[in-house]
Amino acid sequence: MTTRLFALIARDAPVAVVFRRGPTRHVLLVRWDLATDSFEAGQWLKARVYERRCDLSPSGDRLVYFAASYRAPLRSWTAVSRPPYFTAIALWPKGNAWGGGGLFETENRLFLNHPADAMNLHDGMRLPRGVKVAALANAGRGEDGPIFDERMMRDGWTLDQEAQWTDHSSTDRIAWRAEIPETWSRRQPRQKCRFRLRASTLGVHERQGPWYVQHYDVIDASGRVHVDLGRIDWADWDHNGDLVFAREGSLYRHVCRRGVFPAGKPRKLIDLSGLTLTERKPVSNALQWRGQRPAGLVLGET
Numbered sequence: 001m002t003t004r005l006f007a008l009i010a011r012d013a014p015v016a017v018v019f020r021r022g023p024t025r026h027v028l029l030v031r032w033d034l035a036t037d038s039f040e041a042g043q044w045l046k047a048r049v050y051e052r053r054c055d056l057s058p059s060g061d062r063l064v065y066f067a068a069s070y071r072a073p074l075r076s077w078t079a080v081s082r083p084p085y086f087t088a089i090a091l092w093p094k095g096n097a098w099g100g101g102g103l104f105e106t107e108n109r110l111f112l113n114h115p116a117d118a119m120n121l122h123d124g125m126r127l128p129r130g131v132k133v134a135a136l137a138n139a140g141r142g143e144d145g146p147i148f149d150e151r152m153m154r155d156g157w158t159l160d161q162e163a164q165w166t167d168h169s170s171t172d173r174i175a176w177r178a179e180i181p182e183t184w185s186r187r188q189p190r191q192k193c194r195f196r197l198r199a200s201t202l203g204v205h206e207r208q209g210p211w212y213v214q215h216y217d218v219i220d221a222s223g224r225v226h227v228d229l230g231r232i233d234w235a236d237w238d239h240n241g242d243l244v245f246a247r248e249g250s251l252y253r254h255v256c257r258r259g260v261f262p263a264g265k266p267r268k269l270i271d272l273s274g275l276t277l278t279e280r281k282p283v284s285n286a287l288q289w290r291g292q293r294p295a296g297l298v299l300g301e302t
Contacts (some may be wrong), residue, residue: 003249003273004210006051006234007032010060011155014239017063017083018251019051020272025069028275031084031296034238037253037269040296042084042286044277052144053101053113055151056083061293064110066094066101066147077122078102078112084296085286090133091122099140101147103154108132113147115140128289157186163201174203174213185219188241188256194221195256197237218243227254249273270299 003022010016014034021027027049031040045067053066063083068076075095079088080102092114094100099113109132112119119135127133136146149159163182168175181200188195195218203213216235218227227243229235235245243254243266250273254266286294 004233005246005249005251005272007236007244007246007251008051008054008056008063009034009155009236009238010056010058012058013060015056015060017056017060018246018272019049019054020249020275021049022249022273024048026277027067027086028272028277029063029081029084029086030272030299032251034244039270039299040084041275041280041299042294042296043086043280043282045086050097050101050144052148053078055101055103055147057104057107059107061107062089062104062289064102064104064112066113068094068097068100074122076100078114080110082286082288082294085282085294087282087286088122088125089287089289090125090127092118092120093122094118097143099142103136103147103150110134111136113139113142131289152184155186156189157184157199159183160185160198165204173207173209175205175207177203181215186237189237189239190241193241193260195219195226196221197235197243199235202231216245272299 005018005020007016007018016032018030018032019027025048027045029042047067047069050066055064062080064080066078074093077094078092078100080090081088102110102112104110108130111134113136161183163178164180166177181202183200185196185198198217198219200215201212205211206213215231216229217225219225233246238244241256245252250271251269252266253269283294285292
């Protein structure tokens with residue numbers, strides 16, 4: 001069984017959430033304290049979570065996610081939850097995979113990629129006072145866009161190169177190959193240095209592989225590669241300028257201080273590949289929009 005990891009980092013707090021997928025359509029939500037590199041497991045969701053259509057509130061206290069089981073009654077939906085739990089404190093039925101997902105502008109203002117006829121909350125649900133929800137411009141169109149593109153640009157990424165794709169292949173290992181890869185880059189935050197993290201999408205829908213085939217590296221202002229991470233699931237800068245990334249079911253930290261990468265290897269923080277699906281009910285705090293942060297099951301370091 002292949003384990004794939006994708007993380008979202010809160011923009012105003014040293015907090016991240018990790019989507020741990022494997023087997024297919026079984027996803028565990030994990031809260032990552034970036035200050036201590038401690039991890040708490042929450043709930044598994046038996047559905048496909050579209051990570052590129054998800055977002056964290058600025059504090060990391062709330063998650064908006066788009067998921068689909070393609071089974072009645074909902075088939076697909078956008079929900080808000082409190083990590084590390086998937087249990088919805090707000091839910092909007094969608095029904096298909098066009099659009100869906102959302103972006104937090106503030107802690108209490110959320111934009112959904114839903115058309116006007118899919119903006120009603122699920123039966124029996126209400127938003128607390130002060131929470132505002134609106135539709136994105138041209139909402140309900142596209143797939144991972146526009147949520148992914150807008151979130152990347154908001155978080156400091158620059159689209160350096162648009163992709164040029166081959167025609168779809170039903171026989172090639174990768175269904176759509178990039179003759180010219182889609183390339184994003186992000187400058188290392190909070191340090192006066194020349195390094196940028198570069199993410200290149202080489203293909204889409206690799207059979208027996210990831211949906212997005214991605215390559216990550218760290219380059220300087222001249223484009224020279226300083227750290228080649230290769231084909232991995234995810235990478236980003238921590239708030240303190242460290243490089244954090246996911247490879248083969250594990251999370252790593254590459255310490256960077258004063259704009260210099262050390263010669264040593266990155267440190268493995270935790271291996272999430274051996275976890276198995278376990279039913280877990282939400283704690284009481286996970287059912288409330290506000291209040292004390294809900295705790296998950298503490299995971300040990302490797």
